[in-house]
Amino acid sequence: MVGMPILPSQRHLFDLPGHVAYLNCAYMGPLSNAVAEATHGGVDRKRHPWAVFPADFFSLADQARAAFATLLGAPATAEDIALVPAASYGMAVASANLTVRPGQTILVLAEEFPSTILTWRERARAGGAELVTVPRPADHDWTAAILAAIDDRTAVAALPAVHWIDGATIDLVRIGARLRQVGAALALDLTQSLGARPFPLAEVDPDFLVVAAYKWLLSPYSTGFLYVAPRHQNGRPLEHHWFGRAGAQDFSNLGYPDGFQRGARRFDVGEPANFALLPGVTAALEQILDWGVDRIAATAGAFTDAIATRADPLGLAAVPTQLRARHYLGLKAAGALPAGLAGLLTRQGVHISIRGGRTLRITPHVYNEWWEVDRLFSVLEPAFAAARP
Numbered sequence: 309m310v311g312m313p314i315l316p317s318q319r320h321l322f323d324l325p326g327h328v329a330y331l332n333c334a335y336m337g338p339l340s341n342a343v344a345e346a347t348h349g350g351v352d353r354k355r356h357p358w359a360v361f362p363a364d365f366f367s368l369a370d371q372a373r374a375a376f377a378t379l380l381g382a383p384a385t386a387e388d389i390a391l392v393p394a395a396s397y398g399m400a401v402a403s404a405n406l407t408v409r410p411g412q413t414i415l416v417l418a419e420e421f422p423s424t425i426l427t428w429r430e431r432a433r434a435g436g437a438e439l440v441t442v443p444r445p446a447d448h449d450w451t452a453a454i455l456a457a458i459d460d461r462t463a464v465a466a467l468p469a470v471h472w473i474d475g476a477t478i479d480l481v482r483i484g485a486r487l488r489q490v491g492a493a494l495a496l497d498l499t500q501s502l503g504a505r506p507f508p509l510a511e512v513d514p515d516f517l518v519v520a521a522y523k524w525l526l527s528p529y530s531t532g533f534l535y536v537a538p539r540h541q542n543g544r545p546l547e548h549h550w551f552g553r554a555g556a557q558d559f560s561n562l563g564y565p566d567g568f569q570r571g572a573r574r575f576d577v578g579e580p581a582n583f584a585l586l587p588g589v590t591a592a593l594e595q596i597l598d599w600g601v602d603r604i605a606a607t608a609g610a611f612t613d614a615i616a617t618r619a620d621p622l623g624l625a626a627v628p629t630q631l632r633a634r635h636y637l638g639l640k641a642a643g644a645l646p647a648g649l650a651g652l653l654t655r656q657g658v659h660i661s662i663r664g665g666r667t668l669r670i671t672p673h674v675y676n677e678w679w680e681v682d683r684l685f686s687v688l689e690p691a692f693a694a695a696r697p
Protein backbone atom coordinates (compact mmCIF):
# COMPACT_ATOMS: atom_id res chain seq x y z
CA MET A 309 0.00 0.00 0.00
CA VAL A 310 3.09 2.23 0.16
CA GLY A 311 2.84 4.94 -2.51
CA MET A 312 -0.94 4.58 -2.79
CA PRO A 313 -2.26 8.00 -3.97
CA ILE A 314 -4.46 9.76 -1.47
CA LEU A 315 -7.84 11.21 -2.34
CA PRO A 316 -8.49 14.94 -2.44
CA SER A 317 -11.04 16.00 0.17
CA GLN A 318 -14.46 14.52 -0.55
CA ARG A 319 -16.16 16.91 1.86
CA HIS A 320 -18.32 18.36 -0.90
CA LEU A 321 -20.18 15.03 -1.06
CA PHE A 322 -21.28 15.37 2.60
CA ASP A 323 -23.27 17.81 4.67
CA LEU A 324 -20.42 18.76 7.02
CA PRO A 325 -20.66 22.42 8.07
CA GLY A 326 -17.54 24.60 8.19
CA HIS A 327 -17.47 24.77 11.97
CA VAL A 328 -17.50 20.99 12.45
CA ALA A 329 -14.18 19.13 12.67
CA TYR A 330 -15.46 15.57 12.47
CA LEU A 331 -12.68 13.11 13.28
CA ASN A 332 -14.93 10.42 14.71
CA CYS A 333 -15.88 7.85 12.06
CA ALA A 334 -15.28 5.02 14.56
CA TYR A 335 -18.17 6.48 16.57
CA MET A 336 -20.52 6.98 13.62
CA GLY A 337 -19.87 7.57 9.94
CA PRO A 338 -21.84 10.43 8.35
CA LEU A 339 -24.24 9.68 5.49
CA SER A 340 -23.12 11.29 2.25
CA ASN A 341 -25.68 13.45 0.48
CA ALA A 342 -26.23 10.68 -2.08
CA VAL A 343 -26.80 8.10 0.67
CA ALA A 344 -29.25 10.39 2.46
CA GLU A 345 -31.12 10.89 -0.83
CA ALA A 346 -31.25 7.16 -1.50
CA THR A 347 -32.58 6.63 2.02
CA HIS A 348 -35.23 9.33 1.57
CA GLY A 349 -36.16 7.65 -1.70
CA GLY A 350 -36.59 4.41 0.21
CA VAL A 351 -38.93 6.08 2.70
CA ASP A 352 -40.89 7.66 -0.14
CA ARG A 353 -41.34 4.31 -1.79
CA LYS A 354 -43.37 3.12 1.19
CA ARG A 355 -45.79 6.02 0.65
CA HIS A 356 -46.94 4.20 -2.48
CA PRO A 357 -47.14 0.52 -1.52
CA TRP A 358 -49.07 -0.34 -4.68
CA ALA A 359 -45.84 0.27 -6.59
CA VAL A 360 -43.90 -2.21 -4.45
CA PHE A 361 -43.95 -5.72 -5.94
CA PRO A 362 -43.00 -9.04 -4.33
CA ALA A 363 -39.88 -9.28 -6.50
CA ASP A 364 -38.71 -5.91 -5.11
CA PHE A 365 -38.33 -7.38 -1.62
CA PHE A 366 -35.78 -9.85 -2.93
CA SER A 367 -33.96 -7.59 -5.38
CA LEU A 368 -33.50 -4.86 -2.77
CA ALA A 369 -31.93 -7.30 -0.32
CA ASP A 370 -29.83 -9.00 -2.98
CA GLN A 371 -28.40 -5.73 -4.28
CA ALA A 372 -27.11 -4.93 -0.80
CA ARG A 373 -25.70 -8.47 -0.42
CA ALA A 374 -23.95 -8.21 -3.77
CA ALA A 375 -22.38 -4.82 -3.02
CA PHE A 376 -21.12 -6.09 0.34
CA ALA A 377 -19.73 -9.28 -1.21
CA THR A 378 -17.81 -7.16 -3.74
CA LEU A 379 -16.35 -5.11 -0.90
CA LEU A 380 -15.41 -8.24 1.02
CA GLY A 381 -13.73 -9.69 -2.07
CA ALA A 382 -13.32 -13.20 -3.45
CA PRO A 383 -14.36 -15.86 -2.74
CA ALA A 384 -17.41 -14.14 -1.18
CA THR A 385 -20.52 -13.81 -3.33
CA ALA A 386 -23.98 -12.48 -2.52
CA GLU A 387 -24.93 -16.08 -1.63
CA ASP A 388 -22.66 -15.97 1.44
CA ILE A 389 -24.14 -12.80 2.93
CA ALA A 390 -26.98 -12.42 5.46
CA LEU A 391 -28.59 -9.10 6.40
CA VAL A 392 -28.41 -8.30 10.10
CA PRO A 393 -29.33 -5.20 12.13
CA ALA A 394 -26.31 -5.19 14.47
CA ALA A 395 -22.95 -6.80 15.15
CA SER A 396 -24.46 -8.49 18.19
CA TYR A 397 -27.01 -10.25 15.94
CA GLY A 398 -24.27 -11.66 13.71
CA MET A 399 -22.24 -12.78 16.72
CA ALA A 400 -25.36 -14.50 18.11
CA VAL A 401 -25.69 -16.46 14.83
CA ALA A 402 -22.04 -17.48 15.09
CA SER A 403 -22.48 -18.48 18.72
CA ALA A 404 -25.55 -20.59 17.88
CA ASN A 405 -23.72 -22.43 15.11
CA LEU A 406 -20.19 -23.11 16.36
CA THR A 407 -19.46 -26.17 18.47
CA VAL A 408 -18.09 -25.52 21.96
CA ARG A 409 -17.71 -28.50 24.28
CA PRO A 410 -17.49 -28.37 28.09
CA GLY A 411 -13.91 -27.68 29.16
CA GLN A 412 -12.97 -25.98 25.90
CA THR A 413 -12.00 -22.31 25.68
CA ILE A 414 -13.27 -19.28 23.80
CA LEU A 415 -10.68 -16.57 23.16
CA VAL A 416 -11.49 -12.85 23.28
CA LEU A 417 -9.35 -9.73 23.67
CA ALA A 418 -9.01 -7.59 26.79
CA GLU A 419 -11.03 -4.36 26.49
CA GLU A 420 -12.87 -5.71 23.44
CA PHE A 421 -16.20 -4.16 22.43
CA PRO A 422 -19.06 -5.44 24.65
CA SER A 423 -21.16 -7.06 21.87
CA THR A 424 -18.41 -9.66 21.39
CA ILE A 425 -17.55 -10.24 25.06
CA LEU A 426 -21.17 -10.51 26.20
CA THR A 427 -22.15 -12.96 23.45
CA TRP A 428 -19.27 -15.30 24.12
CA ARG A 429 -19.37 -15.00 27.90
CA GLU A 430 -22.98 -16.17 27.81
CA ARG A 431 -22.01 -18.99 25.46
CA ALA A 432 -19.16 -20.10 27.71
CA ARG A 433 -21.46 -20.09 30.74
CA ALA A 434 -24.18 -22.02 28.95
CA GLY A 435 -21.80 -24.64 27.56
CA GLY A 436 -19.46 -25.20 30.49
CA ALA A 437 -16.60 -23.64 28.56
CA GLU A 438 -14.02 -21.10 29.72
CA LEU A 439 -13.83 -17.55 28.37
CA VAL A 440 -10.12 -16.76 28.03
CA THR A 441 -9.31 -13.06 27.78
CA VAL A 442 -6.00 -12.33 26.06
CA PRO A 443 -4.41 -9.54 28.14
CA ARG A 444 -3.38 -6.28 26.47
CA PRO A 445 0.29 -6.78 25.44
CA ALA A 446 2.67 -4.06 26.64
CA ASP A 447 4.43 -4.09 23.25
CA HIS A 448 1.09 -3.77 21.35
CA ASP A 449 1.73 -7.08 19.56
CA TRP A 450 -1.73 -8.63 19.85
CA THR A 451 -0.93 -11.20 17.17
CA ALA A 452 1.87 -12.78 19.21
CA ALA A 453 -0.27 -12.66 22.35
CA ILE A 454 -3.23 -14.36 20.62
CA LEU A 455 -1.03 -17.00 18.99
CA ALA A 456 0.44 -17.80 22.40
CA ALA A 457 -3.07 -18.23 23.85
CA ILE A 458 -4.29 -20.71 21.20
CA ASP A 459 -3.93 -24.36 22.19
CA ASP A 460 -5.67 -27.72 21.90
CA ARG A 461 -8.48 -26.55 24.18
CA THR A 462 -9.43 -23.60 21.96
CA ALA A 463 -12.88 -24.00 20.38
CA VAL A 464 -13.45 -20.48 19.05
CA ALA A 465 -11.57 -17.19 18.78
CA ALA A 466 -13.86 -14.14 18.52
CA LEU A 467 -11.70 -11.30 17.24
CA PRO A 468 -11.55 -7.97 15.40
CA ALA A 469 -8.93 -6.96 12.79
CA VAL A 470 -8.30 -3.69 14.63
CA HIS A 471 -8.72 -3.05 18.36
CA TRP A 472 -11.60 -0.60 18.75
CA ILE A 473 -9.87 1.48 21.43
CA ASP A 474 -6.55 2.34 19.82
CA GLY A 475 -6.34 0.92 16.28
CA ALA A 476 -3.81 -1.82 17.11
CA THR A 477 -3.89 -4.41 14.32
CA ILE A 478 -4.25 -8.17 14.49
CA ASP A 479 -2.75 -10.41 11.82
CA LEU A 480 -5.76 -12.58 11.09
CA VAL A 481 -4.00 -14.53 8.34
CA ARG A 482 -1.53 -16.02 10.83
CA ILE A 483 -4.19 -16.47 13.49
CA GLY A 484 -6.61 -18.13 11.06
CA ALA A 485 -3.92 -20.61 10.02
CA ARG A 486 -3.09 -21.47 13.65
CA LEU A 487 -6.76 -21.91 14.58
CA ARG A 488 -7.24 -24.34 11.68
CA GLN A 489 -4.23 -26.35 12.92
CA VAL A 490 -5.93 -26.92 16.30
CA GLY A 491 -9.41 -27.39 14.79
CA ALA A 492 -10.83 -24.16 16.25
CA ALA A 493 -13.24 -21.71 14.63
CA LEU A 494 -12.87 -17.99 13.93
CA ALA A 495 -15.70 -15.47 14.41
CA LEU A 496 -14.81 -11.92 13.36
CA ASP A 497 -16.23 -8.50 14.09
CA LEU A 498 -14.84 -6.18 11.38
CA THR A 499 -17.07 -3.22 12.30
CA GLN A 500 -14.03 -1.01 12.95
CA SER A 501 -12.06 -1.92 9.85
CA LEU A 502 -14.00 -3.19 6.83
CA GLY A 503 -14.36 -0.41 4.27
CA ALA A 504 -11.27 1.45 5.50
CA ARG A 505 -8.70 -1.34 5.68
CA PRO A 506 -8.13 -4.10 3.12
CA PHE A 507 -9.10 -7.57 4.35
CA PRO A 508 -7.74 -10.78 2.77
CA LEU A 509 -10.85 -12.97 3.10
CA ALA A 510 -9.51 -15.99 1.22
CA GLU A 511 -6.36 -16.19 3.35
CA VAL A 512 -8.09 -15.61 6.69
CA ASP A 513 -11.01 -17.98 5.93
CA PRO A 514 -13.23 -17.05 8.90
CA ASP A 515 -16.24 -19.13 9.86
CA PHE A 516 -18.45 -16.08 10.49
CA LEU A 517 -17.71 -12.39 9.93
CA VAL A 518 -19.98 -9.55 11.03
CA VAL A 519 -19.94 -5.82 10.29
CA ALA A 520 -22.22 -3.13 11.74
CA ALA A 521 -22.56 -0.75 8.78
CA TYR A 522 -23.15 2.59 10.50
CA LYS A 523 -19.48 3.41 11.00
CA TRP A 524 -16.90 2.75 8.25
CA LEU A 525 -19.55 1.61 5.77
CA LEU A 526 -21.06 5.12 6.05
CA SER A 527 -24.54 3.60 6.14
CA PRO A 528 -27.77 4.14 8.08
CA TYR A 529 -27.96 2.89 11.67
CA SER A 530 -29.43 -0.59 12.37
CA THR A 531 -27.92 -2.12 9.25
CA GLY A 532 -25.16 -4.68 8.92
CA PHE A 533 -23.91 -7.82 7.24
CA LEU A 534 -22.94 -11.32 8.21
CA TYR A 535 -20.64 -13.41 6.02
CA VAL A 536 -21.20 -17.12 6.60
CA ALA A 537 -18.56 -19.51 5.25
CA PRO A 538 -20.16 -22.05 2.88
CA ARG A 539 -19.34 -24.85 5.37
CA HIS A 540 -21.88 -23.34 7.83
CA GLN A 541 -24.67 -22.45 5.46
CA ASN A 542 -26.79 -25.43 6.47
CA GLY A 543 -26.86 -24.10 10.04
CA ARG A 544 -29.51 -22.89 12.42
CA PRO A 545 -30.96 -19.36 12.02
CA LEU A 546 -31.91 -17.37 15.13
CA GLU A 547 -35.41 -16.67 13.81
CA HIS A 548 -37.83 -18.68 11.75
CA HIS A 549 -39.42 -16.26 9.33
CA TRP A 550 -41.20 -16.91 6.07
CA PHE A 551 -38.72 -14.77 4.16
CA GLY A 552 -35.93 -17.27 4.77
CA ARG A 553 -37.92 -20.28 3.63
CA ALA A 554 -38.17 -21.91 0.20
CA GLY A 555 -40.87 -20.47 -2.03
CA ALA A 556 -41.15 -17.13 -0.18
CA GLN A 557 -41.12 -15.38 -3.57
CA ASP A 558 -44.69 -16.59 -4.19
CA PHE A 559 -46.66 -14.28 -1.87
CA SER A 560 -50.00 -15.71 -2.99
CA ASN A 561 -49.09 -19.21 -1.90
CA LEU A 562 -46.99 -19.15 1.25
CA GLY A 563 -46.79 -22.40 3.18
CA TYR A 564 -44.69 -23.81 6.01
CA PRO A 565 -41.85 -25.49 4.15
CA ASP A 566 -38.90 -27.09 5.94
CA GLY A 567 -36.58 -25.94 3.17
CA PHE A 568 -34.69 -22.63 3.23
CA GLN A 569 -33.69 -19.98 0.70
CA ARG A 570 -30.26 -20.47 -0.89
CA GLY A 571 -26.92 -19.75 0.75
CA ALA A 572 -26.71 -17.58 3.86
CA ARG A 573 -30.18 -16.02 3.39
CA ARG A 574 -31.65 -18.28 6.10
CA PHE A 575 -29.64 -16.25 8.66
CA ASP A 576 -31.23 -12.92 7.67
CA VAL A 577 -33.03 -10.97 10.38
CA GLY A 578 -36.83 -10.99 9.96
CA GLU A 579 -38.09 -8.39 7.46
CA PRO A 580 -34.67 -8.09 5.80
CA ALA A 581 -35.99 -6.07 2.83
CA ASN A 582 -35.79 -2.76 4.66
CA PHE A 583 -37.20 -0.32 2.11
CA ALA A 584 -36.12 2.76 4.02
CA LEU A 585 -32.54 1.82 4.82
CA LEU A 586 -31.20 -0.65 2.26
CA PRO A 587 -31.13 1.75 -0.73
CA GLY A 588 -28.84 3.97 1.36
CA VAL A 589 -26.64 1.04 2.35
CA THR A 590 -26.17 -0.04 -1.26
CA ALA A 591 -25.40 3.54 -2.34
CA ALA A 592 -22.82 3.86 0.46
CA LEU A 593 -21.11 0.60 -0.47
CA GLU A 594 -20.95 1.65 -4.12
CA GLN A 595 -19.34 4.95 -3.12
CA ILE A 596 -16.75 3.13 -0.99
CA LEU A 597 -15.99 0.76 -3.89
CA ASP A 598 -15.60 3.76 -6.18
CA TRP A 599 -13.09 5.48 -3.87
CA GLY A 600 -11.30 2.18 -3.24
CA VAL A 601 -10.48 0.81 0.21
CA ASP A 602 -6.71 1.15 -0.37
CA ARG A 603 -7.11 4.81 -1.16
CA ILE A 604 -9.43 5.41 1.80
CA ALA A 605 -6.82 3.80 4.07
CA ALA A 606 -3.98 5.85 2.57
CA THR A 607 -5.98 9.09 2.83
CA ALA A 608 -6.95 8.50 6.44
CA GLY A 609 -3.39 7.36 7.12
CA ALA A 610 -1.92 10.69 6.01
CA PHE A 611 -4.03 12.35 8.72
CA THR A 612 -3.35 9.83 11.48
CA ASP A 613 0.42 9.91 10.82
CA ALA A 614 0.52 13.69 11.06
CA ILE A 615 -1.66 13.74 14.18
CA ALA A 616 0.46 11.06 15.92
CA THR A 617 3.65 13.05 15.24
CA ARG A 618 2.18 16.31 16.49
CA ALA A 619 0.69 14.65 19.60
CA ASP A 620 3.95 13.04 20.70
CA PRO A 621 5.42 16.15 22.45
CA LEU A 622 2.16 16.42 24.44
CA GLY A 623 2.90 13.03 26.02
CA LEU A 624 0.21 11.30 23.96
CA ALA A 625 1.45 7.91 22.81
CA ALA A 626 0.18 6.03 19.75
CA VAL A 627 0.56 2.36 18.87
CA PRO A 628 3.79 2.10 16.79
CA THR A 629 3.12 2.76 13.09
CA GLN A 630 3.84 -0.79 11.92
CA LEU A 631 1.30 -2.18 14.42
CA ARG A 632 -1.58 0.27 13.95
CA ALA A 633 -4.25 0.60 11.29
CA ARG A 634 -3.88 3.55 8.91
CA HIS A 635 -7.41 4.83 9.53
CA TYR A 636 -7.45 4.56 13.32
CA LEU A 637 -5.46 6.39 15.94
CA GLY A 638 -5.59 5.98 19.71
CA LEU A 639 -3.55 8.54 21.66
CA LYS A 640 -3.01 7.40 25.22
CA ALA A 641 -2.22 9.99 27.88
CA ALA A 642 0.45 9.05 30.44
CA GLY A 643 -1.83 10.16 33.28
CA ALA A 644 -5.32 11.54 33.64
CA LEU A 645 -6.66 13.65 30.78
CA PRO A 646 -6.80 17.44 31.40
CA ALA A 647 -9.96 18.30 33.35
CA GLY A 648 -12.88 19.24 31.12
CA LEU A 649 -11.11 18.23 27.89
CA ALA A 650 -14.21 16.63 26.33
CA GLY A 651 -16.22 19.83 26.85
CA LEU A 652 -13.41 22.04 25.47
CA LEU A 653 -13.26 19.94 22.29
CA THR A 654 -17.02 19.99 21.78
CA ARG A 655 -17.20 23.76 22.28
CA GLN A 656 -14.63 24.22 19.49
CA GLY A 657 -16.61 21.90 17.19
CA VAL A 658 -13.97 19.15 17.41
CA HIS A 659 -15.47 15.67 17.47
CA ILE A 660 -13.33 12.75 18.60
CA SER A 661 -13.97 9.99 21.18
CA ILE A 662 -12.47 9.22 24.55
CA ARG A 663 -12.28 5.46 25.07
CA GLY A 664 -10.75 3.23 27.73
CA GLY A 665 -10.57 6.15 30.22
CA ARG A 666 -7.56 8.07 28.83
CA THR A 667 -7.24 7.26 25.13
CA LEU A 668 -8.23 9.92 22.61
CA ARG A 669 -9.60 8.04 19.61
CA ILE A 670 -9.20 9.95 16.36
CA THR A 671 -10.64 8.39 13.23
CA PRO A 672 -10.58 10.44 10.00
CA HIS A 673 -12.05 9.63 6.60
CA VAL A 674 -11.92 11.03 3.07
CA TYR A 675 -14.17 13.99 3.97
CA ASN A 676 -11.60 15.45 6.38
CA GLU A 677 -9.40 18.48 5.69
CA TRP A 678 -6.18 19.74 7.25
CA TRP A 679 -7.78 22.67 9.05
CA GLU A 680 -9.59 20.09 11.18
CA VAL A 681 -6.25 18.79 12.43
CA ASP A 682 -5.19 22.35 13.29
CA ARG A 683 -8.47 22.87 15.11
CA LEU A 684 -7.90 19.69 17.11
CA PHE A 685 -4.46 20.85 18.23
CA SER A 686 -5.72 24.34 18.97
CA VAL A 687 -7.56 22.62 21.84
CA LEU A 688 -5.11 19.85 22.77
CA GLU A 689 -1.89 21.92 22.89
CA PRO A 690 -3.01 24.55 25.44
CA ALA A 691 -5.01 21.97 27.45
CA PHE A 692 -2.04 19.64 27.87
CA ALA A 693 0.39 22.55 28.45
CA ALA A 694 -1.85 23.86 31.26
CA ALA A 695 -2.13 20.38 32.81
CA ARG A 696 1.65 19.82 32.94
CA PRO A 697 2.96 19.58 36.53
Ligand SMILES: Cc1ncc(COP(=O)(O)O)c(C=O)c1O
Pocket residue numbers: 334393394395396397421423468472497499500520
Ligand atom coordinates in the same frame (compact mmCIF):
# COMPACT_ATOMS: atom_id res chain seq x y z
C1 LIG B 1 -15.86 -3.22 17.44
C2 LIG B 1 -17.32 -2.85 17.42
N1 LIG B 1 -18.21 -3.77 17.07
C3 LIG B 1 -19.52 -3.50 17.04
C4 LIG B 1 -20.00 -2.25 17.37
C5 LIG B 1 -21.49 -2.04 17.31
O1 LIG B 1 -22.11 -3.15 17.88
P1 LIG B 1 -23.66 -3.43 17.76
O2 LIG B 1 -23.97 -3.40 16.30
O3 LIG B 1 -23.83 -4.78 18.38
O4 LIG B 1 -24.35 -2.33 18.49
C6 LIG B 1 -19.10 -1.26 17.76
C7 LIG B 1 -19.58 0.08 18.16
O5 LIG B 1 -18.84 0.89 18.67
C8 LIG B 1 -17.72 -1.57 17.77
O6 LIG B 1 -16.81 -0.65 18.13
